[in-house]
Amino acid sequence: MAQPCVSLRRLCRFPLQNFRRHPNLQTRRICLPLNSHCIHTSRRLSDHEVQETPPVYHIYHRKPARIVREEWSKFSQFPPASTALDFAEGKEVTVRGFLSAKRVKGAKLVFADIQIDNGPVVQIRSSWREENTPQHLATKALREVRLHSPVSVTGIVEKLYRHEASDKPSQASLSTTGFPEDVSRIDLELGTIQPLNDFPPNIIVSKGVQFPPTARHLQLRFSDALRPRLLARPKIGLALRNALDKLGFTEVETPVLFKSTPEGAREFIVPTRRPGLAYALPQSPQQYKQILMASGIRGYYQFARCFRDEDLRADRQPEFTQLDLEMGFATGEDVMKAVESLVAGIPDALNAQFTLVENDDGEFYPVSKVGVRPGQPQHQWPSLSTPFVRMTYEEAMTRFGVDKPDLRIPFEIRRVDQVLPAEFVGKITGNLKTPPIVEAFRFRPDWSKADYKSIAKFIDEFMDNLPASLSQNPDGLPAPIIYYPQKPLGGLSSLGFEGAENLTSGAPGLEDFVDLESGDVLFFQVRENKPFEGGSTALGRLRTLFYNEAISRGFLPRNNNEFKFLWVTDFPMFTPDNVDDPGQGGQAGFSATHHPFTAPLTPKDADLLVTDPLRARGDHYDLVVNGVELGGGSRRIHLASMQEYVLKGILRMTNEGVTQFAHLIDALRAGCPPHAGFALGFDRLVAVFTGTESIRDVIAFPKSMKGEDLTVRSPGRITDEQLETYHLALREAKK
Template sequence: MILQRPITRAWHLRESYIEISRYIRVQLQQRRTASIHPSRRLTLCQRYSSTTTARDDAGEDLNEGRPPRFPGRDVKTTRTPNLSKEQYQSLARFERSNPNSLPSTDHPDDQNHVQIFGFLTSQRSIKGFDFLQLVDPRLELAVQVVLATATPAAPKDGQSGQQQRDDSDSKLESTKSENRDSLDTRLNVAESIKAHTPVQIVGSIVQRPAPSKKGAWSKPSVGSQDGSQQREEKHEATVRKLDPFVGMVDLISHVEIRAHSIKVLNSFPPDTIAQCDTAFPPELRHLQFRTDHDLRYRIRLRAKVSAKIREHMLRMGFDEIETPLLFKSTPEGAREFIVPTRKKGMAYALPQSPQQYKQVLMASGISRYFQLAKCFRDEDLRADRQPEFTQFDLEMSFAGGTQVMTAIENILVNSIWPNVPNIPPLCNPDLKGPSVIPNHSPGLNSWTFPQLTYETALSRYGSDKPDTRLGSEIHRIDDWLPGHVKGMLTSLDDPIVEMVKIDMQGCDPVESGRFIKSFLDAPSSHVYVRNVDGIPGVAVYDPKKPLTGLASFGYDGAARVEEHFHPRPGDIFIVQARPKARFVGGSTVLGNLRRDIYQAAISQELIPAPSGFSPLWVTDFPLFSPVQESEPGQGGLAGICSTHHPFTAPKQGQDLSMLVTSPLDVIGDHYDLVINGVEVGGGSRRIHTADMQEFVLREVLKMKPERVEDFRHLLNALKSGCPPHAGFALGFDRLMAMLTDRTSVRDVIAFPKYTDGQDKFVGSPSALTQGQLATYHLTFTDGPADNSFSPSPV
C-alpha cells in the first residue's frame, strides 16, 4: 500500500515559484506573438491551479462546447479544435484522472494525514457512514476507509439554525470548488463507485478500537523498544481475509482511513462482474490476474525464485550474459521459428537454446556463464511444453559433468527450495525410505542426488524419467513363467516378459478389480490392449480366491510371486512382453502403463498421492538414436540422429572407433535431472575440439556440406584453443509448475500460449496482410492462410 507524507510548506513554495515562472514565460511568448501578428489581441494567461470554480465542477464548460482546461495553457487564446462533445468529455475525464491534480491536505504538517492509492472493492453503508475496503496496488494489503455522509449539525451557542445552515452550505460550496474531481462526501459512495475502481484518497489515519473478543487484536503499545514485541504486534495487526473481488488479502485491523476526499482515477465497466469466483476466458487475462490470488502468487513467486537464482549465481562467480534472439537456422534437433526479413530469401531463426553462443563464450574466456534465456521450438504443445519457454542456462569451462551437477544441486538446495513457502523437502529416494536432504552451507555440497543410468532406469521403471516415490519396480519373470502363459501374452519369439506390482495400499480386492477393468476398457487404454507385442496380463491379489487370485501363474508361479513381491490384498499385477532388443526412446509400454494406472488410481482417490520431492540424475544416455519420422533430427543421411544435440561428447573410456562401426552403442556424457517423474533439465559435457565436432557432423551424422557450414562459426571458435567445458539447461517453467503444484506450465506463465499455439489475449499469430507479404517477399503455395483455430484443452 502506498502511503505518502503530506505535501510540506516548502513544496507549496516551490509550486508557487513554478506557477510564477510559467506565467512569465507565457507573457513573453504572447508579446513575441503580438510583434509578429499585431492584429491579435493580447490576453492574460490564466494561471493553472488545482482549484476550480463550482461551475467547472458541474461540467458547464463542456455543455457550452468549450475545450477542457489543461495545465499551463492559455485557454482563452487556444484555438478550439474541431472536436465533438464526446471528445471534449473524454479529454476532460483524462485530465481529471491525473493523480497529481488532487489538492493537498489542509494540514500539511499533520503526521496522520495521508494520500493513499489503490482499488476499492467491498462497500457497505451503515447509519450515515460508508465503509469501503481499499486494496493496495499489489492486491495484497487492505485497509478500511470510512466516509461520513452529511448529517445536520447542532447550532452553536448564540447562532441560529438558519445561520448554521448558511455557513454549512457556504463551506460545502467552497469544498466543491477546491475539489472539483473529488467525490462529494454527502453522496453514497457505495452506490456511485463500482468494485475494482482505482482511486486516490486523502484522509486521516485513525486508530480503531480494540475488539472485545478474547484472542482478537489488541491495541499495540506506543513507543515500545522491544524489537521482537514490535514484530509480533506487526504480525497481529493484519488479519487474513477473503475479499470477494480480489481474493485473499491481509486486512490492516488496528487503523482505518477517515476519507476527506476520494478521487476516481478510472472507471470499471458497469456491465462486468469481476469476483474471485468468476471464471474468465484467456481473452480476459487481465481480469484473471485481478481476481485470482493464486495466479498472482505464482507469478510473483516466479519473480522471487529467478531473483534468488541470479543472486546465487553472481555470488558463485558466474556472469549473466544475454545472447541474441535473432539467430540463424541450424539443425539442432527441433523445428525452428523463422523470421523473414526484407532482404529477399533471407531470414533469421529464433534460437532453440543459447547452446552455440554459450560454447563460443567458453572459447572467449568467459569461464562461468548463466542466463534466464528465452527459447523457441515449433513443437506440438503439451501440458509441460510451450513454443516459447524460459530455461535457466549455465556453462562452465575447465569442468565436467560432475562439477555441473554439483552446481545445480547447490542452486536447488540453497537458493530455490528455501525461498518457496510451505514446500515439502527434497528427499533421497532409496529403497529403505526417504531421507531429508540436510541444510547446506552456500558453496558446499555434502549430499548428492542419487543417479541411475539410462539402461537401469528403463529396466527398473520403464522410463528415463521415473517417479521413484511410487516404488513398484519392474521385474523380469520370463525365466520362470510357464510357457503356455507366455503364449497367451504374446506371439513374439523369445520375448522378455516383465511384471510390476501396483501397490493399492489395502484397497478392497473387489474394488481393485473393478478399477483395473474400467481402466483397460477406457478408450485411452486402446494403445495398451492393441499393442502389437502383446496384450497386458492382469491379476488382482485376493486371499479369498484360489491361489490368492494368481492361478494363471500356476502353483509354483503363484508361490514365486508371493515370495518376491510380498503383496497385500487388492494389489494389482501387470504382466507385459516386449522384444529382446536394446532400449530405444524414453519409455517402454509397461513403464507407461505403470504411470497411467497410478495416475488413474490417484485421481479416483483409491490411493493417496505421493508427497515430497524425489530428485534423481539419469546418466549414460545413448549418444545417437534411430531417426524418428515425427522428429526433424539434424538432417543427416546416416539414418541416426543425436539423442540430445550434436555437441554432446562421448563418455570417456570408450572405443571411439565405434562412432563409425556401431554409433548406436556409443554412450554420451549426458545427464538429466528428474524430479517426481518430470524431466526438469538436462546437460552434457561438450565436444571442445573442432576436429572431433566436424567429424561427428560429417562422418557420423553425414550432414550435407552446406549444413556443416552452418556451424562454421562454432568450429572456428573451437579451433581457437577452446577449453573443455560442460553445461546444463533447467526448464524454468516446468520447475515453477512443480514448485506450485500445477500440472500445466500455463499456470506459471503470465501470458501463455494454448494448444494451437495461439495467444488468446492478444490474438496471435495473426494473418499477414498483402503489404507484409510483398515487403518480406512471401507467397502462399497451398492457398490462403488458415485463420481458423480449434483449440483443445491441455
Template sequence: MYLARAVRCPPHLRATYVEISNYFRGRQLGRLSALQAHSSPVRSFHDFSEKHRSNVTSSEFLDKFKQSMEFPQTTLDIDTLYSQDYEGQSVLLHGYLDKRDDMGKELSFARLYDHTMGRTIQLLSNSQSNTLPQLKKISRGSPVVVQGTVKRRVTKTAEEERNDYLEIALESIQPLNEFPREIVLFGKNIVHPPKHRHLQLRSDKELRDALRFRAQARNVCRETLEQLKPAFVEIETPLLFKSTPEGAREFIVPTRKRGKAYALPQSPQQYKQILMASGIPRYFQFARCFRDEDLRADRQPEFTQLDLEMAFAAGQDVMAVVEEIIRGLWGNMMREPVPSGPFRRMTYQEAMTRYGSDKPDTRHGMEIHRVEHLLPADLVSKITPLTDPIVEAFKMDTVEQLPSATREFVSRFFDSTEGEPFNKNPDGAPGIFIYDEGQPLKGLGPLGFEAAEKIQEMLDLSHGDLLILQARPQGPFAGGATQLGSIRRAMAAASISEELREAPPGFEFLWIVDFPLFSPTDASEPGQGGTAGLSATHHPFTAPKTSSDVDLLSKDPTKALADHYDLVVNGVELGGGSRRIHCALTQNYIFKEILKMPKERIDEFQHLLNALWAGCPPHAGFALGFDRLITVMLGKESVRDVIAFPKIGKKGEDAMVKAPGKISEEVARLYNIKLK
C-alpha cells in the same frame, strides 16, 4: 530471508502431488480445463468497441482523462499503515475499489485493495462527508486515490483484531479509470477466459503470487551463481539466429531480403559454446527459447531456461553447481529442505529397467521385473503377437487392500482417456491380475501354479494388490519410456488422485546419467538430417562419456555412452546438460562420419567449428527449465499457472492478442512470402 518464505502457503501435500502427477501425465488442466468444463461458471464478456462512447462526448471523456493524469502521489501502502502508528493521521493511498456495502442512505463501507491487489483495508463514508455520493458512483474494480483519517475499527474476530483493525474515514476519493460494470471481476469459481488474461491476473491472487515467487526464485539463482568462485557472468545472447539442424523444429523469421530468414533459437547452445572459446570461463543467462512443438501441460512454444556453461569443466563440475542452485532455492524459498550431500545418481539403463522411464518417480516403489522366463508359452501368446518378447510386470499396492476396490479402479482407469489408449498397443494389451486370497490360486490362475507361486514371491504380493504384465520387443531401450513405464506412471497418479494410495512425501532429486550418445532416427522428429539412421540422443555437440566411448565412435557408435545428465525430481525432468565436444576435428567427424550429414548441413555449423578450432577449452553446461522448476516448487498443475501470458491449445495460440495472426498481402510481398 526472501519474501517468498513468508508469503508462500504451500498446498496440502496430497493436492500438490496430484497436481504434479497430472501435469506430468500431460493432462489438459488448469484454467483452460475449467473453462471447457460444462459445469464451470464462465462469464460472458463484452469487448471494448466504439459503442462504448455512444453515450458520452469526446469532451467528457477527455476531461476525465485529464483529471486522472493529475493524481497525487503517495509513499504509503496498507502494510505500512499496520507496521507503523498512523492512527488519527490523514493519509493518501492508491489502490482498487472492492465491494461496497450500503447501510441505508447515510452510511457506506467499502474495501480498498492496495496497488498490489494483495491486501485490503476498510473505507468508511457517511452523510457528514461529501464523499458518500462519489463513492456510490464508482464501480467495483476501479483504480482510485483515496484520502482519509486512519481510525481503529470495531473487530468481530481474533483474525480481524490481528490483521484488520484499521479503517479509513474517507475525506476524498478520486477515480482514475472506471471499471466496466457489466464485467464481474470477482466471485466464487469465476474463471476468466484466456482472451481476458488480464482479468484472470487481476482476480487471481494465487496467480499473481506465483509470478512474484518466480521473480524471487530468479534472484536466488542469480545470487547463487554470482557468489560462486570464480563467479558466473550473466551475458545475453542473440534471439535472431539462423536455422541449424540441432534436433527440434524452429520458428522462422522472414526478412525483406529475398530468400533470407532468421530462426529463433531452440536454446543458446551454440552461442554459449562460442563464449567458452572466447575467454569467458563461466556464463549464465535466463534465456528465452523457442521450439515449434505441440503443447502439453509442461511445454510451451516459448519458454525460459536458466542456461549456464563452464570452461575447463566436466559434467561432474556442472552437476555440483546445479545442486548448489537447487539448495539455494529450497533453502530460501521452500519449507522442506533438500537433503544434504550429492544427489542420488542412476543410469539410463537402470532407470528404464527398474521403472520404464528416464525420469522415474522412485518414491512409488512399483519396480518393474522381467517375468517372461516364468510364464507358460500359451499365456505369452495370448497377451502379445510378438515372437520371443520381453514380458515385464509390476505390482501396485493399495491402502484398503480390497480386491473389489482395486477391480473398480482398474475398470475406471482403462475406460478413461488416460488409460484407454494402453489397450490399443500393437504389442499387446496389458495383462491385469488382482491378488485375491479368496480366489483359486489367489486370482493368478491364468499364470499357472508354478508361475503364480514364483511371481507372488518375486513381487511380494498381498491381498488386494494389482499386478500388471506387458510385453515389448527384444532390443535395447530407446526413447524416454517403455509402454509399461507409461502405465506405471499413469496408474500411480490416478490411484493417488482417487485416494486408493497415499501420496509419497517430499522431493526426491535424482540424476539420470549414461544415456546412449546416439539413438535410432525417429521419423516424427527432425533430427540432424543425416542418412546414417542415427540421431544424437540429445544434440550433436554432446561429448562421449569416457575414452572407451571415444574408441566406440569408429567401431560401434550405437554402444557409445554420452556424458549427459538429466536432473529429475518426483518424476519431472527439471533440466539437462552435458560435456561438449571441444575439438573441431572430432565435432566434424560426428557430423560427417557418424550422422552422415550432407555437406550443406555441416556448413551451417561453420561458425561453431571455427570457434572450436581456435583452441577452445574443454567445457560443459546445463539448462534448467525455469517454468517447469517453478511449477514443481509451487505444486501447480501446468506451466501456464506460473507464466503471465502463456500460449494455449495444441497450436500454441495467444488468445488475448490473437497470435499467431494472419498477415496481409502487403506484408507478404514485403517479406517475399507466398500465401496459399
C-alpha cells in the same frame, strides 16, 4: 458453433450497460469483458466452444469529446501514495489498489478491502452520524464505487498488525510496495476515496468464475493462484542470479536472430528483405555459449528466450525461458554441483518472502507473507539436501520404465518372464515374433479408503479409458490381475499353479510380490527384447498414468509438498530416427539423442563411435523432480576434429550440413578449453515450486495448444504487402 450477433448497428445505439446479459446468452457463468463478442445461441455452449470461438468484432461505446475530457480529468489526477515510514497509528496515509470487497453493515457503516499485490491486507472503515459531513460524503462515495475498480484511498491509520512486535517501522523494514515489511494488515478510517477508473457492470465476478482465455487479464486478476505465481517467478529468478553471481558467473546476452542449423528440433524462420535470406529463432543459445568458452569467458549464464516449433503439451510452449549456463575448464561433475547449489537455495529464498497456502481444491500456491489472511493455513517449502540421487538411463528405464522417473511413486517395475508359463506370456503378447520381455509392478492402495469391490471397479474403468498408445500397443495390452484370497490361487490362476508360486516365492528381484493382500493389483506388460531407446516404455507410461489416477480417486495420498530430485546420467549418444523429430538430417539412420555437441562418456564409448555408435553413451545428465525433467546438460566436444567427425563421419551429414556449423568448428580449433554446461527450464522450475503441473500457469501470456496467443490473437495473417516485402509467396494446400 455459436453465430456472431448480427444486430451490431442496433446494439451500438444504446449504452453497453443496457446489455449486461443478452436474453439468449447461455446461462452458465461465463464472463464476457467489454471487448468480447456477443453470442446468439439457443443451447448451452460447451467449454470448447466458449473458449475457442474467435471474436468477430469489438464493441466500443462512443462518447462526446466533452464527456471523454471530463472522465480523463476525473480519473487521471490523484494524490501521491504514502511511503513505508508514513505508516503509524493516528497518521493520515494514502494507499492505492483495487476495491476488492464491501461489507455494508447498515446505512451508516461500511467496511471495504483494498487489494494490493505484495502488500498487506488493507481494510477501510467508513461511518457517519450527521448528514453532509465529510464522513457522510466519504461513506456515500465508497458505496457508489463499483467493486474491483482501482481507487486511491486516504484515511487515518487506526491499527497496524505487525509480524514482529515493534513500535515504529525502521528504515530496514521498507519494502518496494510502499508499505512496512513487518506489517501484515492495516485498518484505516476512511477520509476520502477516489476511483481511478470504472469497473464495467457487464463483467460479472463471483466465486469460481471462469474467464475465457481471450480475457487473460481477468484470469490473472481474479485468480487466487495465477497472479501469486507470477509474483513469485521474479523472486526465484533473483535468487538464482544472486547465487550465480556469488559463484563467479558472468551474464551475457546472445542474439535472438540466429540462423538455421540442424540441432534436432524444428525452428521458427524469420524472413528478411534480402531475397532468399532468413534468420531462425534460436532453439537455445547452445552454439553461442560454446563460442563464448573459446573466447575466454570462464563461466557464462543468461535467462534466455528459446523457440521451438514442436507439438505442444502442458509442459511445452513454442517460446519459453531457460536458465542457460556454461563452465570453461570444467567437467559434468562441476556443472552438476553448481546446479545443485542453485536449486537447493530456492526453498530458503521462497520461505523468506512467501508462504504456501492451499485452496478448497487442494491446490498449493505461494502468497506473500504480508498478504496472508488471518487464520489461513500456511506451509513452508521443504529444504533440499544435496547431493541429489543419481541413476543411469539404463537403471531408470529398468526400474521405472521412463527416463524421468517420479521417485514418489511407491511401486517399481520388475522383470518376471523367467517365472511365468509360456501359455500366459503368449496370451498377453501382441505381434512380437521373438520371445518378449515381460515386466510387472504391484500396486497396493490405501486400505482405509479402498476395498476389493472399489478397486475392481476402478481397474475396469481405468482399462476402458486407456490412451491409444497403450490400448493399441502392437506389443500387447497391459494385463491387470487383482489378488483376492477367496478365489482359486488368490485370483492368480491365469498364471498357473507353478507360475503363481514362483512369482510369490520371494526370489531375488521378486520381493514385491510376496505377502499379497486382498485388493493388491498386479500389472503385466510385454516388450520387445532389445536395448532401451527413447524416453519410456509402455509399462512405464502405464505406471505413471495409473499412479496419478489412483491419487485422483483417493486410493493413494497426495504428495503436493514434496520434492524428489535426481540426476539421470549416461544416456545413449544416438537414437534411431523417428517421424516426430527432424534430427540432424544425416544419412546414418539415427540422430543425436540430445544434440550433436555432447562428448562421449568414456574412452570405450569413443571407440564405439567407430564400431557401434548406437551403443555409445554420452556424458549427458538430466535433472528430474517428481517426474518432470527440469533441464539437461552435458560435457561438450571441445576438439574440432572430434566434432567434425561426429557430424560428418558418424551422423553422415552432407558437406552443406556440416558447413552450417563452421562457426562453431572454427571456435573449437582456436584452442577451446574443455567445457560443460546445462540448461534449466525456468518455466518448469517455477511451476514445480509454485504448485502447478502446467507452465501456462506461470507465464503471463501463454500460447494455446495450437500455438496461438488468444489474448492478442496471434499469429496474424500475412498481408500481400508483407509477402512482397519479404519475397514470399503462399503455396496452395495439397488437395
